[in-house]
Amino acid sequence: MKQILIIAFIVYSASAQSLFNQEPEVRVRIINTLDTVNVSLRGEWSFRNTSTSKMTLPVDSQIQFIKRAGQISIVDTSGALLARTPSFMFSSNSDTATIKIASVPYGVGWWWAGIEDRVYEGAFHIYIGTNQELNVVVQLPLETYLKGVVPYEIGGSSPLEALKAQAVAARSEAVIALTSKLYSGEFYDLTSDVECQVFSGNHKRTALSDQSVDETGGLIISEEGQPMNAYYASNCGGRGELISNVWPGRNRLESYRVSLPDNNGRTGPNLKWNWRAKRWIKTSPDVYCNPDSNNFLPGWSRKNFRWKREFTIHELTEMLTDNRELGLFKRIRVLKRGPSGRIYKARIVFEKGKLTVDGELTLRQLFSPSLRSSAFYVNRDGAKVVFHGAGWGHGVGMCQSGAVAQATRGSTFEQILKHYYSNSDLISIYGD
Numbered sequence: 001m002k003q004i005l006i007i008a009f010i011v012y013s014a015s016a017q018s019l020f021n022q023e024p025e026v027r028v029r030i031i032n033t034l035d036t037v038n039v040s041l042r043g044e045w046s047f048r049n050t051s052t053s054k055m056t057l058p059v060d061s062q063i064q065f066i067k068r069a070g071q072i073s074i075v076d077t078s079g080a081l082l083a084r085t086p087s088f089m090f091s092s093n094s095d096t097a098t099i100k101i102a103s104v105p106y107g108v109g110w111w112w113a114g115i116e117d118r119v120y121e122g123a124f125h126i127y128i129g130t131n132q133e134l135n136v137v138v139q140l141p142l143e144t145y146l147k148g149v150v151p152y153e154i155g156g157s158s159p160l161e162a163l164k165a166q167a168v169a170a171r172s173e174a175v176i177a178l179t180s181k182l183y184s185g186e187f188y189d190l191t192s193d194v195e196c197q198v199f200s201g202n203h204k205r206t207a208l209s210d211q212s213v214d215e216t217g218g219l220i221i222s223e224e225g226q227p228m229n230a231y232y233a234s235n236c237g238g239r240g241e242l243i244s245n246v247w248p249g250r251n252r253l254e255s256y257r258v259s260l261p262d263n264n265g266r267t268g269p270n271l272k273w274n275w276r277a278k279r280w281i282k283t284s285p286d287v288y289c290n291p292d293s294n295n296f297l298p299g300w301s302r303k304n305f306r307w308k309r310e311f312t313i314h315e316l317t318e319m320l321t322d323n324r325e326l327g328l329f330k331r332i333r334v335l336k337r338g339p340s341g342r343i344y345k346a347r348i349v350f351e352k353g354k355l356t357v358d359g360e361l362t363l364r365q366l367f368s369p370s371l372r373s374s375a376f377y378v379n380r381d382g383a384k385v386v387f388h389g390a391g392w393g394h395g396v397g398m399c400q401s402g403a404v405a406q407a408t409r410g411s412t413f414e415q416i417l418k419h420y421y422s423n424s425d426l427i428s429i430y431g432d
Contacts, residue, residue: 020429023218026145026178028199029188030120031136032129033105037065043097047074049088057082065126067134072126087127097121098202101136106193106200111369120148120201125187137188138201145190146170146213147205152198153232154400155298156206162403163212164413168426169398170197172220172230175429179227221417221424223253228424230417232398235304236262236340237375237391238280238287239271240420245338246360246394254423255397259339262287262402271341271375274334278377280341281306281390288402289391296408301401304392307372310384320348320355320366327351329385332378340395341375360394397421 031037039062046056057063063082066073074082090099098121107113122140129135146167150156154166174190174197177183183196192199221230229251231243243256261268263286271277284292291302311319316329327350335356336345344360357363360374376389398420406416417424 023430024142024178025139026142026174026190027125027137027139027188028145028190028192029135029137029185030118030192030199030201031101031104032133033108034103035067035134037126037134037136038102039063039065040100040102041097042099043092043094045090045092045097045099047083047088047090049083049085055083065134065136067128067132070128070132072128072134087125090124090126092123099124106198108193109365109370110194111372113369116203118201118203127187130186135187142171142174143213143217145174145199147210148199148201148203149174149197150212151204151206151209152200154404155300156204156209158208158298158404159407160208160212161411161413161416162400162407163209164216165398165403165407165416166232166400167212167216168219168221168413168417169230169232171216171218171429172227173197175220175227176229216413218428218430219426220429221421222427223255223421223424225425225427227427227429228253228255228421230398230421231256231394231396232400232420233391233393233395234399235289235301235392235401236395236399237305237373237389238262238285238289239268239340239395240397240399241338241340241342241360241395243396245336245342245344246396255421258422261285262289262399270339272337272339274337274377277337277341277375281375281377281388288405289399294405294408297401297404301404304372305390305401307389307392309367309371309387309389310381311387312383313385316385317350319368321350323353326353326355338395341390342395343374343376 041061044059046054048054062077064075071084071086073084098119100117100119102117103115104118105115120138122138125137127135149170150163150166177190183190190196220227222228239261240259242259243250260266269276271280284290289305291297291305313328320329330349333347333349334343335347337343342360343363346357346363348355363374364371373389373391375391376387379386403416
């Protein structure tokens with residue numbers, strides 16, 4: 001594998017140098033849904049804005065940022081006002097200084113939504129956005145950013161080779177986002193939740209997850225010498241999905257033109273027909289992400305390989321339309337499934353009308369909270385409507401559960417990446 005890496009780097013070395021001669025810094029928006037932010041400082045920090053000189057705060061201070069009438073008020077624990085400004089920078093000269101932010105929202109709008117205290121390092125920009133929301137952005141080196149992504153995306157206690165595969169995939173996604181401005185705003189390059197990649201700062205970092213980033217430093221996947229999106233999802237349910245069925249306008253690289261079962265032989269049924277999808281979901285196929293055959297898989301994977309949700313008719317009616325003239329929900333008619341069994345076009349039938357839904361994510365997000373995936377079939381059980389589903393996520397690219405299984409069985413991170421991105425190579429993004 002070492003020789004392959006050298007060849008790939010030579011092919012791409014000029015482009016890599018034009019992208020990053022050294023490790024870039026990234027700006028990540030970590031909050032934009034709160035009006036008040038409570039912060040505990042570790043070490044010495046200072047802040048400045050456009051109207052005041054630099055102010056150094058006492059070591060290990062506790063302060064609060066409050067949005068009031070288009071301004072940010074900074075107050076201490078006694079309630080004393082330290083400053084008021086629409087925007088300010090917050091930083092420390094110490095490499096060991098961190099801040100703890102209380103009750104950071106995550107998974108907003110999804111079934112796993114919640115809040116937790118998180119610890120961050122870097123420099124911070126806090127400002128009032130164009131929609132009058134309070135934004136908190138952290139700026140830090142790319143590799144440090146990845147150390148806050150990897151353990152959250154795949155679990156900090158996963159096998160090292162799975163963590164390394166995740167590190168390369170996450171770095172590839174970050175590089176594409178940085179160069180394309182796909183997720184950027186006026187003062188940030190990336191966001192911290194699932195629309196981009198989950199970034200939690202230092203909260204769940206482990207020695208092993210940090211090691212995975214260090215040992216793959218600068219490596220991303222490419223196709224035909226160019227950086228490529230390394231899409232991934234928690235659990236494919238047993239078979240990957242075609243990118244054209246999930247994101248019709250996104251790249252059509254060779255690695256994404258196939259949909260194969262997640263097993264060693266890459267053999268299994270095409271699930272675009274309803275009867276095959278139903279049988280697949282009801283059974284326990286021989287695939288890497290199946291916890292029945294890989295009982296070492298973590299709990300987050302066990303919950304998502306096969307799942308069930310129950311609704312009443314009235315609950316579904318409330319969720320799926322705000323047009324009361326359509327009457328009560330009757331059924332979902334599947335119009336198109338992908339080869340993984342994911343529905344990407346459906347017709348929702350009500351008593352007095354119907355709605356057509358295009359897109360697997362659009363369909364999932366009609367429900368509150370959103371469905372784990374659109375690979376499902378529906379049964380009636382008395383007064384209940386029962387959804388039986390497979391997998392968590394869009395199913396494109398790497399199955400994180402499958403990566404954990406392969407690593408546990410002895411695969412290297414290179415082999416894992418090749419399994420999911422079949423036409424890809426590894427390249428380095430740094431100039432030296």
